[in-house]
Amino acid sequence: MLDLTQDVGALTAAIVDIESVSGNEKVLADAVEETLRRLPHLTVDRSGETVVARTNIGRPERVLIAGHLDTVPLAGNLPSRVEGDLLYGCGTSDMKAGVAVALKLAALLPEPNRDVTYVFYDCEEVEAERNGLTRVSRDHADWLAADFAVLMEPTDGVIEGGCQGTLRAEITTRGKRAHSARSWLGVNAIHAVEPILATLNAYEARRPVVDGLEYHEGLNAVTVHGGVAGNVIPDQAVVTVNYRFAPDLSLAEAESHVRELFDGFEVAFTDGAPAARPGLTHPVAAAFVAAVGGTPRAKLGWTDVARFSALGVPAVNYGPGDPNLAHQQGEYASLSQIRDSEIAMLNWLSPGA
């Protein structure tokens, strides 16, 4: 059981002190479930170590507030400790402060101005297949239905909209082997990489504005490999290119763009994940931006908001905590920033707002 009547900072510390490294979330998930089941205005579901709770008061809009329960492995940084305004410990910033804010909202808002779905999920810090959102979106997609979602990852209290997509392509050059003492009898596949690198060096990355936010693309070689032996003209080389693309392109459009750039080369796509539009033009999102304040910025890395986007739910990242501290031994969160987030969210969802 968690005491939801305590201050959000003290609640954060209590949650941080329940160790929940990925795969070990059961104790914390049990505490969250038990705590939420005592709130009569919520319907509670559970899948594995993921807990989903919903108000059902017939509001015309439904918003979803999500946070992951797991942390990266401990680094001698538990239990938590307070120094002045700062709460130190594993998971303070990423993202138990956000989880604490969401739990406070669940307790304080029996009749929010929009119906709310709270999602507390497991295994965000490990491979996608284990991620609780992957499982729930496959087995219980209806639990995630909403008009707008806020993923309370640490963003320093700034709204980060959407996320860029990513794809990787292997570009292969072919040649003909020969002994390097008679190199003119062969065709050098490594030398044939030059125009690929020339294309990459000449590439001007787009910085498109999508739904009011400026994104920043990137097209880069991330690996290159080629060669047979020190005395053989190589017959193959492979450049792996990573394209990070803005959410005005679908994954298919991004792939076409890469194919066109490397027209005439052998191009094979090895993985890809679509971008997510920020969705800030939707009225419920606009209301969120107005309530929270500040200037939203584009999210450049790929995040779980793309999973909501794939389900047709516009989503943003927004939460207390400095994202640059995530996964660091000295991770901390500002107690006043956690309280500011709680107040902003209450402003957005309180019945009088």
Place this chain on the structure above:
Amino acid sequence: MLDLTQDVGALTAAIVDIESVSGNEKVLADAVEETLRRLPHLTVDRSGETVVARTNIGRPERVLIAGHLDTVPLAGNLPSRVEGDLLYGCGTSDMKAGVAVALKLAALLPEPNRDVTYVFYDCEEVEAERNGLTRVSRDHADWLAADFAVLMEPTDGVIEGGCQGTLRAEITTRGKRAHSARSWLGVNAIHAVEPILATLNAYEARRPVVDGLEYHEGLNAVTVHGGVAGNVIPDQAVVTVNYRFAPDLSLAEAESHVRELFDGFEVAFTDGAPAARPGLTHPVAAAFVAAVGGTPRAKLGWTDVARFSALGVPAVNYGPGDPNLAHQQGEYASLSQIRDSEIAMLNWLSPGA
């Protein structure tokens, strides 16, 4: 004991039938040593499985005739067999036909017109450190003293002069790691490889004429490697370049040339072997060319002639057998070509010549 009175073709077959895969030359080396020790006009020395025999009749010039006793591993191709003019079997072409010719000369020329040193050595087909010539040139360099050397490797009866040198250099580019979602915070070391490949693609290989033979250089990337992970801007890439250079350049000059070509890059030389001049302008070599006939050609690959060159002894490859058959299961040598070689060498070294 080997019967040196038999025809050179039959002698070749007898030697082929004494298996002598690298490291297993003892039986054959013993037979060669015992046979040569019965020839009163020769002084015989031995080091490991290498046998060196010399005439000492005070001629103003001394020539050296060398052949390796070992073969590549068997491939179901022993014992030897004759089909028409062709003698099949492991080592027929590479290079027991040449060894048989040298043994016939040792027997037939008690008073050659030049003093002759015969060298039959081990472990030519394996790493240089095991090569009998490496050992003898280190421990008994005086045994190899001569004005000119003929290495009786298979050349189809054509004189192949000198050999090209070889060096390998690692050219490293450096960058700065960053997450590929924010690639502009990093510096891509793979993209920095472009000018290296541009230099290689623009390079015009020299074809210099040295001592009357045309060589053909080559400068090639043989391997390229770079990259950290699929989502990281790489901070290092390495291109390994192989330069095959003509014998008008020393190894130091060849290294300087590569340094100049890649000025501004980090260049590290990982291995190198000097070229050998053909030495065909020396009077004793000219007499050899006149006796053997045909048009000498340049040797492009690196061979043991460079070891003689390093000792100050001009050297050529010349012997019966098709070099393209070396190391092949179906290896054979032409019996008439073996006899032609024997006659040519006798023409060169007989007292009346």
